Amino acid sequence: MIDGIKIGLEIHCQLTSLQTKLFCSCHCDYHGKLPNTNVCPVCSGLPGTLPLLNQKALEYAGLISLALDCKIPNETTFYRKNYFYLDLPKNFQLTQYNVYGITSIGIDGKLEYDGIDEEKHARIRRVQLEEDPGRLVYENNDMDSSFYTLIDYNRAGVPLVEVVTEPDFTTPKDVRIFLNKFTSIVEHLEICDTKLEGSVRCDANISIGEGKRIEIKNVGSFREVEKALSYEITRQKTMSTHEIEIKAETRHWDDTRKITKQSRVKEEEQDYRYFQEPDIPTVILGNEFLSSLKTKMPELPNDRKNRFISDYKLSEHVSQVLIDNKWLADFFESAVKIYSSPKEIANWIVSDLMGFIDENNHHHNSQASMEEKRSELKVEARHIAELARLVDQSNISRNTAKMILNQIITTGEMPSQVVERTNSSKIDDKGLLSEAIESVFRSEKSAVSDARLNSKAANFLLGKLMQLTKGRADPKIALDLIKKKLIEPD
Amino acid sequence: MVNLCSLTAEQVVEGVKNNHFSAVEYISQILERIEKIESQINAFTIVDANGALKKALSIDKKIRDGEDEKKIGSLAGVAVGIKDNICTKGLKTTCASKILEDYVSPYDATVVKKLKESGAIIVGKLNLDEFAMGSTTEFSRYGATHNPWNINYVAGGSSGGSAASVAALECTVSIGSDTGGSVRCPASFCSVVGLKPTYGRVSRFGLISYANSLEQIGPMGKTVADTVMVMNSIAGMDDNDQTTLNNGAPKYTTQSKRNIRIGLVKELVEGIEPEVSKCIYSAMDVFSKSDCKCEETSMKSVEFALASYYTIAMAEASSNLARYDNIRYGFESNPDSYEWNAYFAKIRSNFGEEVKRRIITGTYVLSSEYYGKYYLKAQKVRTMLKQELSALYKIYDILIAPTMPVLPFKFGEKIDDPLKMYMIDIDTVVANLTGIPAISVPAGFSKGLPIGLQIMADELQEQTLFETASLFESTANVQRSPKL
Numbered sequence: 001m002i003d004g005i006k007i008g009l010e011i012h013c014q015l016t017s018l019q020t021k022l023f024c025s026c027h028c029d030y031h032g033k034l035p036n037t038n039v040c041p042v043c044s045g046l047p048g049t050l051p052l053l054n055q056k057a058l059e060y061a062g063l064i065s066l067a068l069d070c071k072i073p074n075e076t077t078f079y080r081k082n083y084f085y086l087d088l089p090k091n092f093q094l095t096q097y098n099v100y101g102i103t104s105i106g107i108d109g110k111l112e113y114d115g116i117d118e119e120k121h122a123r124i125r126r127v128q129l130e131e132d133p134g135r136l137v138y139e140n141n142d143m144d145s146s147f148y149t150l151i152d153y154n155r156a157g158v159p160l161v162e163v164v165t166e167p168d169f170t171t172p173k174d175v176r177i178f179l180n181k182f183t184s185i186v187e188h189l190e191i192c193d194t195k196l197e198g199s200v201r202c203d204a205n206i207s208i209g210e211g212k213r214i215e216i217k218n219v220g221s222f223r224e225v226e227k228a229l230s231y232e233i234t235r236q237k238t239m240s241t242h243e244i245e246i247k248a249e250t251r252h253w254d255d256t257r258k259i260t261k262q263s264r265v266k267e268e269e270q271d272y273r274y275f276q277e278p279d280i281p282t283v284i285l286g287n288e289f290l291s292s293l294k295t296k297m298p299e300l301p302n303d304r305k306n307r308f309i310s311d312y313k314l315s316e317h318v319s320q321v322l323i324d325n326k327w328l329a330d331f332f333e334s335a336v337k338i339y340s341s342p343k344e345i346a347n348w349i350v351s352d353l354m355g356f357i358d359e360n361n362h363h364h365n366s367q368a369s370m371e372e373k374r375s376e377l378k379v380e381a382r383h384i385a386e387l388a389r390l391v392d393q394s395n396i397s398r399n400t401a402k403m404i405l406n407q408i409i410t411t412g413e414m415p416s417q418v419v420e421r422t423n424s425s426k427i428d429d430k431g432l433l434s435e436a437i438e439s440v441f442r443s444e445k446s447a448v449s450d451a452r453l454n455s456k457a458a459n460f461l462l463g464k465l466m467q468l469t470k471g472r473a474d475p476k477i478a479l480d481l482i483k484k485k486l487i488e489p490d
Numbered sequence: 491m492v493n494l495c496s497l498t499a500e501q502v503v504e505g506v507k508n509n510h511f512s513a514v515e516y517i518s519q520i521l522e523r524i525e526k527i528e529s530q531i532n533a534f535t536i537v538d539a540n541g542a543l544k545k546a547l548s549i550d551k552k553i554r555d556g557e558d559e560k561k562i563g564s565l566a567g568v569a570v571g572i573k574d575n576i577c578t579k580g581l582k583t584t585c586a587s588k589i590l591e592d593y594v595s596p597y598d599a600t601v602v603k604k605l606k607e608s609g610a611i612i613v614g615k616l617n618l619d620e621f622a623m624g625s626t627t628e629f630s631r632y633g634a635t636h637n638p639w640n641i642n643y644v645a646g647g648s649s650g651g652s653a654a655s656v657a658a659l660e661c662t663v664s665i666g667s668d669t670g671g672s673v674r675c676p677a678s679f680c681s682v683v684g685l686k687p688t689y690g691r692v693s694r695f696g697l698i699s700y701a702n703s704l705e706q707i708g709p710m711g712k713t714v715a716d717t718v719m720v721m722n723s724i725a726g727m728d729d730n731d732q733t734t735l736n737n738g739a740p741k742y743t744t745q746s747k748r749n750i751r752i753g754l755v756k757e758l759v760e761g762i763e764p765e766v767s768k769c770i771y772s773a774m775d776v777f778s779k780s781d782c783k784c785e786e787t788s789m790k791s792v793e794f795a796l797a798s799y800y801t802i803a804m805a806e807a808s809s810n811l812a813r814y815d816n817i818r819y820g821f822e823s824n825p826d827s828y829e830w831n832a833y834f835a836k837i838r839s840n841f842g843e844e845v846k847r848r849i850i851t852g853t854y855v856l857s858s859e860y861y862g863k864y865y866l867k868a869q870k871v872r873t874m875l876k877q878e879l880s881a882l883y884k885i886y887d888i889l890i891a892p893t894m895p896v897l898p899f900k901f902g903e904k905i906d907d908p909l910k911m912y913m914i915d916i917d918t919v920v921a922n923l924t925g926i927p928a929i930s931v932p933a934g935f936s937k938g939l940p941i942g943l944q945i946m947a948d949e950l951q952e953q954t955l956f957e958t959a960s961l962f963e964s965t966a967n968v969q970r971s972p973k974l
Contacts, residue, residue, distance in 0.1 A: 041596060041597055045818065046597075047577065047595070047813070048577040048595065048695065048697055048698045048699070050694065050730060050732070050733075052730065052732055080809050082812060090812065091815060092812055100866070151817070271859075273808070273853065274856075274858075275805060275809070278703035278806065280732060281733055
């Protein structure tokens with residue numbers, strides 16, 4: 001750990017589970033729609049239109065606030081953040097602002113997480129609601145060389161929750177762990193489909209020692225956030241060794257070259273001329289809001305983890321891996337419902353299934369590509385449940401089960417079907433096994449002699465037997481039979 | 491045949507429904523009247539003769555077919571003009587600005603929708619100061635509106651077209667918007683009745699915002715009864731405007747009441763033109779003779795009202811007008827070879843001088859360095875005014891004042907001196923800052939120029955307001971339309 005590193009985060013999370021945008025009745029889901037078809041007079045900022053606050057968005061932002069242990073003020077309002085940019089239909093963004101009085105939905109929270117060495121927490125400065133701007137599209141996705149700028153307002157007005165942390169992180173690794181935990185929380189709240197492209201975005205700021213604060217933007221995924229921060233630490237440390245002054249600036253992450261670059265557009269100190277939006281009356285939240293949130297609060301990852309440990313007797317580590325990804329945890333519980341063998345099922349998921357998901361997944365560990373990978377897998381809870389049952393009931397060996405899993409992941413067949421088809425049930429019939437052992441004894445005469453002198457060499461014979469039966473022999477019964485036959489007179 | 495243009499809205503509905511004349515006959519006379527005198531008045535930005543005749547035909551048909559009262563509507567046949575900062579589907583909405591010269595809204599403002607449902611006939615869009623910023627209609631891209639009582643004088647503003655068109659019998663009633671007196675000022679200057687309702691009583695959906703927290707759409711007419719009829723059509727809660735109040739459907743009447751407790755706000759009369767002051771004091775006598783208890787009263791924080799008003803209005807305006815960047819809509823202009831900041835600058839240089847002045851001032855007062863010094867202080871004045879008013883309304887049912895501190899003046903007299911121009915709003919801005927309803931009623935004349943009496947009631951007390959205004963109207967009996 002390097003002394004004096006301070007990292008803070010600004011996370012934007014789209015409330016994709018809402019039906020409509022933040023201030024109009026356009027659909028919230030703009031993905032895959034033709035440009036500028038998901039718009040109305042309100043979200044395209046036509047003259048004379050007024051914003052109509054989506055009450056459900058308040059509830060969702062309230063749920064995040066509570067999950068992050070925030071205080072919820074008695075009332076909330078919206079502010080205009082005024083600046084000119086092509087992607088802003090009104091040339092101001094409706095957001096919340098706490099400088100002239102607290103208006104955001106949540107303040108002063110914290111989130112605990114398992115840091116690399118110890119239990120840690122990051123303080124949450126605020127949780128606020130705001131509208132997403134439109135999207136700018138450039139030739140070849142490159143702003144610098146593009147001959148044109150196209151504007152798509154489909155995204156304009158989509159509700160965002162902005163979560164701002166205090167600069168409480170000291171290593172990039174912790175940031176990653178925190179972000180995973182945050183993702184799991186919003187997944188458990190069922191307010192954001194984190195696998196949708198652009199649904200969760202994170203900017204970071206970092207300073208080292210006495211150095212100035214650097215903002216890092218344009219980071220595509222959480223793994224990239226970790227990389228960008230590591231890069232910045234190296235860059236800033238090198239600079240200070242050479243006694244080069246670190247100036248406050250905004251840097252963009254270049255995800256092909258894996259470096260941060262000074263923003264081409266010089267971002268001067270902007271005055272956003274914040275003032276309260278007169279068209280949205282102040283919303284009184286009060287105790288009623290708070291108690292209604294509490295009744296709607298689903299089980300959060302921490303509680304779920306504790307339940308996994310106490311009810312299913314899973315280890316802390318396995319429980320943590322499962323709840324870090326709501327999909328996995330749900331998968332686990334569905335499988336357990338079908339066949340109640342939690343430890344066996346958890347092991348299949350954590351040590352085997354996870355491997356398939358993680359495979360080839362190291363370059364783009366964004367939530368989106370993880371989802372892609374997992375949707376390619378044809379395996380469902382019922383498959384794993386059956387696999388666990390077959391192993392438990394000693395129908396197949398663990399090795400066979402692994403081979404079966406390998407197949408059904410791409411075919412979607414049920415394990416029992418595969419067993420039937422390949423006749424790969426364990427051979428536990430003593431008659432059948434004895435026949436096979438006879439044949440091994442005939443072909444491995446010298447080994448048999450050795451084994452008669454040294455009982456440990458019996459394992460070699462067992463290996464040969466397994467080869468012969470393609471792994472289907474029940475090893476326990478087979479070894480007993482081999483040992484028995486060794487002491488029989490020749 | 492009678493001159494149908496001079497009828498009140500009440501008489502038009504009566505006449506059309508009972509077949510004394512057809513809507514088409516009446517609208518034809520209105521259109522002829524516009525044809526004849528519009529060149530002298532310049533009240534309209536657009537006249538929709540075809541649309542008006544078509545609607546008149548359909549109303550006549552409904553009546554011939556014996557459709558029921560409700561379908562024909564409470565304003566059946568009445569010619570109404572709409573201020574050109576209120577959106578009308580399929581008819582240009584220009585705000586009298588180059589920036590929106592070709593803009594056609596894809597939707598109707600809520601008031602327009604309600605008026606159409608009530609059977610009113612929209613004859614056209616009415617002239618205003620650009621984006622409703624002004625008190626004389628001289629800041630219109632389409633030229634100033636002339637005062638029908640003397641065409642060398644201003645008609646007031648910013649709803650100059652709305653007031654002048656009614657006074658000049660070019661339409662029977664009209665719709666204006668009032669941010670700091672924009673309905674009441676021209677009503678006073680043109681000797682018609684003009685109402686600014688309680689903030690939130692009428693939907694602002696479709697009103698192109700100048701200063702959202704201050705403005706309301708309001709009706710104008712020759713009589714108090716006509717504004718009541720229009721209010722009964724347009725007021726009420728609207729799902730498209732979350733600042734509208736949940737106060738039930740309007741059922742206002744014009745019965746005149748006596749024994750009203752009335753206070754004349756002396757700070758609003760002090761230092762005004764003596765002719766106006768004299769007229770207001772005689773209005774007090776009119777009330778006293780009608781068994782009302784009348785006295786002078788004081789409202790100290792009025793002193794800060796004007797500064798507060800202009801600070802807030804300009805701040806909100808600077809943000810509201812930011813969207814006019816010619817990217818999604820606007821006028822013909824080629825952005826080729828411009829960097830976007832340069833293009834924004836080029837486009838926005840097309841605003842008129844007064845609009846630019848307000849955007850720049852508003853930008854300044856909202857900057858983080860000055861926010862506390864100006865904007866926040868201005869908001870505190872609003873709270874002070876509200877507190878003082880609520881104490882006063884425990885003693886009085888009604889407060890009165892002049893609508894304007896001056897008589898209508900000649901073109902160009904104040905246009906080069908913004909401060910002088912802003913000063914004449916001193917009597918009207920209190921109602922906008924506090925949200926209370928206020929109405930201007932013709933009170934008399936001096937040198938042939940109209941004077942208006944302003945009547946102010948407490949929040950949502952429009953009924954008391956109408957009763958007081960009706961009482962005054964029937965007693966004072968002031969002339970409503972000039973010979974032209």
